């Protein structure tokens with residue numbers, strides 16, 4: 001904890017001192033992020049860092065394996081769905097990005113078996129992806145473990161995008177052109193982002209290019 005407190009003091013001395021105006025404006029005017037990101041809880045995948053975003057720009061939901069459950073408005077505690085509802089219906093974000101990533105432990109557990117100590121919640125949560133896992137295992141027979149792992153990570157993104165469209169107010173916003181859905185995959189060792197294209201494949205984003213090719217972000221800073 002001492003380390004955390006020390007880091008907080010550094011934040012106060014450096015970041016807060018520099019960004020104070022931004023925070024004060026955000027406090028006064030409220031937040032109006034244009035982008036909602038569903039990412040994994042993995043400590044190596046920080047959407048704010050990857051998209052060079054500052055506070056106020058990204059509404060971020062993180063969970064195990066960046067999964068979106070299907071629309072299920074019942075009495076269960078739906079943390080991810082609640083965040084989606086707030087982001088889409090209240091904040092009215094214009095872009096929604098599902099961000100998968102390399103070396104995802106959730107996907108590994110799904111493909112290779114749940115590690116001990118995950119019985120209470122993780123196993124049930126990953127049950128969202130049971131069918132997707134079967135598809136990947138079938139398609140990836142005979143390929144290397146690494147290739148199968150990556151195929152699994154990409155399939156999680158496609159599955160989450162598919163499940164997003166089961167939420168009536170997301171489908172409605174997409175069909176009305178008010179909301180665009182995107183899929184991405186971040187390569188931890190390479191630091192590269194790939195985006196899902198119209199054909200359903202992941203293609204690396206070039207390191208340079210005109211700003212208007214950016215799928216989202218790019219707000220004035």
Ligand SMILES: [Zn+2]
Nearest residue numbers: 040042104105
């Ligand atoms: Zn992960």
